[in-house]
Amino acid sequence: MDGSPGPPQVTTDRFLRACRLEPVDRTPVWFMRQAGRYLPEYRQLRRDRDILEMCRHPDLVVEATLQPLRRMPLDAAILFSDIMVPVAAMGIEVRVVPGVGPVVPNPIRSAEQVYRLSPLSAEADVPFVMEAIELLRKELTIPLIGFSGAPFTLASYLIEGGASRNHERTKSFMHSEPEAWNDLMATLAGSVLSYLRAQAQAGAEALQVFDSWAGALDPDDYTLFVLPSMRQIFEGLAELDVPLIHFGVGTGELLALMRDAGAGVIGVDWRVPLHEAWERVGFDVAVQGNLDPAVCLAPWEAVEPKALAVLRRAAGRTGHIFNLGHGVLPGTPVENLQRLVELVHVRTERTEPA
Numbered sequence: 001m002d003g004s005p006g007p008p009q010v011t012t013d014r015f016l017r018a019c020r021l022e023p024v025d026r027t028p029v030w031f032m033r034q035a036g037r038y039l040p041e042y043r044q045l046r047r048d049r050d051i052l053e054m055c056r057h058p059d060l061v062v063e064a065t066l067q068p069l070r071r072m073p074l075d076a077a078i079l080f081s082d083i084m085v086p087v088a089a090m091g092i093e094v095r096v097v098p099g100v101g102p103v104v105p106n107p108i109r110s111a112e113q114v115y116r117l118s119p120l121s122a123e124a125d126v127p128f129v130m131e132a133i134e135l136l137r138k139e140l141t142i143p144l145i146g147f148s149g150a151p152f153t154l155a156s157y158l159i160e161g162g163a164s165r166n167h168e169r170t171k172s173f174m175h176s177e178p179e180a181w182n183d184l185m186a187t188l189a190g191s192v193l194s195y196l197r198a199q200a201q202a203g204a205e206a207l208q209v210f211d212s213w214a215g216a217l218d219p220d221d222y223t224l225f226v227l228p229s230m231r232q233i234f235e236g237l238a239e240l241d242v243p244l245i246h247f248g249v250g251t252g253e254l255l256a257l258m259r260d261a262g263a264g265v266i267g268v269d270w271r272v273p274l275h276e277a278w279e280r281v282g283f284d285v286a287v288q289g290n291l292d293p294a295v296c297l298a299p300w301e302a303v304e305p306k307a308l309a310v311l312r313r314a315a316g317r318t319g320h321i322f323n324l325g326h327g328v329l330p331g332t333p334v335e336n337l338q339r340l341v342e343l344v345h346v347r348t349e350r351t352e353p354a
């Protein structure tokens, strides 16, 4: 016994309960990118700092993570970081340009470049992430979500060299160099596994994998070129016994396949009505979503009915986590998100004891 106090007691575990399809007193709610530029205090904190540099400072990470929680009673915190943090730690040159996104000046265009990559070893390469998680657990009374980008989404940035509408180079590489592609997926999957395991061991109580751009693929290519690495990741994490969330954008036609990857919670964007998405993945997994984040730029009178439509489609089932269908957009009025949290909590209050 070292006499140090343990982490503060979690005061609400409705987020973790919903992830496990257990009954809850109210539907839990959090927002992807709940820390970000829509918050004046975030803009003030970041100023002209480089975001990847910011992610390497545990004190700044803790502050950015906590900022949205001071504004509204969210049911989960998400570690402030970026999907490119582990990529940079693998020795790949990467910048995140405001208004543009990640930029990789020397993109991967050959099999040789793939074979030269060495996987991330999280404890050695990104110790500051685990340090931030340990600090956060001392502050938080709600669950902390750790996260990683998924191999396909990371590979798309590495091969395209930046954001891409059609992911042509990625798809072309995948089809012309299938062996090198599989090697790249294996290296990235191993890195993601190491990264997420370390986050859970440091205290993250749920893990979300962002495969933001997987929706660019047809179901055959997703099955052949992406699903095996996603399975490997979720199988490797199963023993940790923390809820696993698998999210992508534009993945309506991939939802059943994503479910087969093995996470217990599937994040869905706004393009598929929530009840239809839930039918596609099956009611024995939890779903997270799915209000269109662009709606939140409009006056509250427009936001409210759209949020109520999501709740109506969730139909009071256990296993719904309210969220947006993608990240909070800069320019979103803070008040809209505050009112959303209240609306979800008030309208879903269960009268039966949970």
Ligand code: CP3
Pocket: 031, 032, 033, 034, 035, 036, 037, 046, 051, 078, 079, 080, 081, 082, 083, 084, 096, 097, 098, 099, 100, 101, 102, 147, 149, 210, 212, 327
């Ligand atoms: O959700 C949270 O509050 C945690 C923080 C978080 C960030 N990035 C911080 C960030 C998370 C979960 C991410 C993940 C991320 N990063 C994804 C997956 C989720 C998604 O949006 O699909 C992707 C694709 C990235 C890559 C990336 N980083 C993009 C596309 C951008 C936006 C570029 C821009 O300026 O529009 C970034 C920068 C970034 N990461 C910001 C934040 C808050 C923007 C604000 C800033 O520059 O300070």
